[in-house]
Amino acid sequence: MGAIRGKMDERILVCVFYGPNGERLIRRGHQLSSMLGCPFYVLTVDPLPVDEFDAEKTAYIERWKDLTKELGATEFVIRDNEKRPTAKVIAEVANQQDVTQIIIGQTAKSRWEEITKGSFINSLLRELPFVDLHVVSVARTIRASEDEMFERGIRCYLIQEGDSYVLSFAQRKECQLEGIFFKEVGTDFNNGIFKFMDGNQLHQVSVHDGKIDHPEKIKSCIEA
Template sequence: MKHVKRTDESILVCVYYGLNGERLIRRGHKLATLLDCPLYILTVDTKPLDAFDAEKSGYIERWTALAEELEVEKFIIKDNEKRPIQKIIAEVARENNVTQIIVGQSAQSRWEEITKGSFLNVLLKEVPFVDFHIVAVKRPIEDETSGTFEKGVRAYVIQDLENYKIVFTCPKFPSIEGIFFKEIGTDFDNGIFKFSFENRMHEVKIKEGFVSNPHLIHSIYGISKK
């Protein structure tokens, strides 16, 4: 019989890109476990999901895997958002009956504004019905993978006989659209190709213009041709 969690408490963890996201999620999970209540994760970005760079996509993938591991109620990604953050937090909190919100105090996080009185006052006015936990986190160190890839460019993966190759002009036949991140220091099209499918980010390796691990592409490409 499935365990039924209490409904009078619900926790929302707000994460932005950086090395502290996992820590905040685990902090929220610990509190949710103690209270035996649902846990939600929220991240917000002004860009659409399929336009995320390699670093952002990597965080989304790790947070998605962690959410599945911890069996959180829902990982909410608000992409392509132009509204103020506090409006989005308030909307998500109301929709999910949130009673407690966890955010991180980080000098290089978009959520840093929450530590400033003016923003916090605005946020409290938007969601006066919740308790806030502002967690002190370490300043993120430089990403070990920075400098590995060039800036991402729009690209497409198409079928080429029994293989799949990457092209940079929109084809007139079935293809998979995404972002290609070329390795720095190579004369060939070597790197990674990231794309969105069924509301999740996926990644395949590209070697000399061809997909080197085509199993995922093959299954998705078969669907796209229908």
């Protein structure tokens, strides 16, 4: 008679990709691993090499790494520069770590939109027929936050004018900070948010009529 599988024989893999719902999936994985008393891993897959990630994607990665460590996950795995189908990459990592349960997001952005389609789920189940698959629903408000409130981000720069900082969409020698500007939908003015990296941290400040609302935040980062 075969041995009965115990709690510690379970292993959970959380799959996240560029977007705001990754943290929620990681916390769900931690919750499940705590209930089962088993280890969990976090995986992200990307077709680009790490050194080609933009500032926002890099910020998500750093946050996920920190959260993974904070919650006591066994490992955060990055599979970058991947040209193979996502299902095969997930299956490879799952087999390497003897994973028994996988968590994915139902409405994650970008390439992982395909996760919501039966074809992706069927592909994953064909690769891992004995693994339990958890498909977690993502709140519509999370998904809509930037899709519906702001236009697509564009690269821009900040120039100091007195005690203020203003947006510039052309790089000039007096530019002091580079980032991404997200313009509010439905406005004729440059109102929205400006996101930028300071070291490994992603920051954002509000913009009104092309000017930063809280210039002291920008000044403190530049002078640090």
